[in-house]
Amino acid sequence: MPCRAPLLSLVLLSLLFFLLVGSVRASGTESFLRLPAPKNVTVYSYNFHSLLRWSPVEVNRGLVLYTVHFKTGFLNEWDEMNCTRITQTECNISWSLRKRRWTVFLRVRAELGQATSDWVETDPFVAERNTTIGPPKVNSVTESSDSLLIRVTPPFGSEAGYFPEYYVSYWENATSTIKREIKLSNTLFKIENLKELTLYCFSIQVVLKVYPDLQLLGLPSVPECYRTTVSEATKAGYLSLILISVLLFVTLATVGLFHLWRHRKAIKYWFQPPLEIPSHFEEYLKDPSVPALEELDNHPEDDPHDSLSVISHGDGSQASGSSLDGQARSHSISSDSEVT
Structure with missing residues (x-):
């Protein structure tokens, strides 16, 4: 009996060791098969064209795929869509919304081989309530x-x-x-x-x-x-106004030219400077007894003229006569110039 006690303790310790090792291996395998869940899962709907979008899951091994399921408010059963094991981070869900009044629930998960992530569900979505209507x-x-x-x-x-x-x-x-x-x-x-x-x-x-x-x-x-x-009425009014203006201008121009031709003599007289008689002639005409013209002729000192003397060695009388003749001709020349 004393020998069996240590043997029994050894068996119990071995069994406990194997249980611990198995649990560690199981947890390691489970963690290896679990992927991070997609984030930012949102439904975008514009003019009843609806998309489910999410952020990509990043891992260091392999290409991550995604699967989307949906269910309605009438049937509480998840069903597959046309978005099973896809590489894109969005899924067109318009085709499944046969009725815009349906209440739809959506979920998505990441997959890599045998490894998967947890499902991420959206809030209830009703197209005719939650879609955004664009402008026409x-x-x-x-x-x-x-x-x-x-x-x-x-x-x-x-x-x-x-x-x-x-x-x-x-x-x-x-x-x-x-x-x-x-x-x-x-x-x-x-x-x-x-x-x-x-x-x-x-x-x-x-x-x-x-x-x-x-x-x-x-x-x-x-x-x-x-x-x-x-408008046509306004166009007609504008044309009438232009026509009346042209006719008025032509009429005024014609009347103006006619008056100019009719009063051409008076206009010529108005634009011609008046003739004025010199003051000394005017005084003479008013009073012919005024010796105005004689006074003009009786200013020998105002008449510049040259005296010409002819000196000759001949007969003195001839020389004297020549001098007188020269003075007479000079005086007559100066008189002629005054009269002129």
Whole structure:
């Protein structure tokens, strides 16, 4: 009996050792088969086009694949989608949302060989409640004198039971703060009662009525500006005004030229400088007894002339006569110059 006690203790210790080694190996194998879970798992939905996105799982060995499952609020069973063992970090889930009113749950996990991660589930998603409606596309705008005719395309495809409407805001110019709003249900509509030759800007939003007490308001479109045209009546008024102005100008020009020709003598007299009689002639004409002309002739000192003397060695009388003749001719020459 004393010998059996140590042997029994040895067996118990060996068994405990093997149990410890097995648990360590099991935990090591389990940790090797477990991957980090994907993070930032989010549903992005724009115009009912929905994607499930997540951040990539980074490991040092091999290529990580991903698998996505979904279930609805009617059936509490997870089912596979077209996103099984994919390399992308997003999954298009639009095809599975056959009804936009379905409540959908999604989950995703990472896979690498036999190793997997934990499932990461999303919050409940309802497309017609959680999607973002974009602005409609403006196809054409036709301007007239008092309206803008606009044709748009909805941002999403038609589906039975949905009747999108269009919420239009417009204002008179790019700086005006006064906006007017209308609500329309057709893709071709007209903004009426506008001023001619005026710049108008508009922005359009889609309004989707989901329930009687719930509607989705889409994002507004980028403002677009167009100028209204001139009306036919205004064009006719402008042409009439121009024609009247031309006729008035021609009439006034004709009348002016006629008056110039008719009063040409008076105009010539007005523009010709008056003739004035010299003052000494005027005094003489008023009183002929005034010796005005004689006084002009009786100023020999004012008449510059030269005396010419002829000296000859001949007869003195001839020399004297020549001198007198010269003086007489000089005097007559000076007199002629005064008269002239």
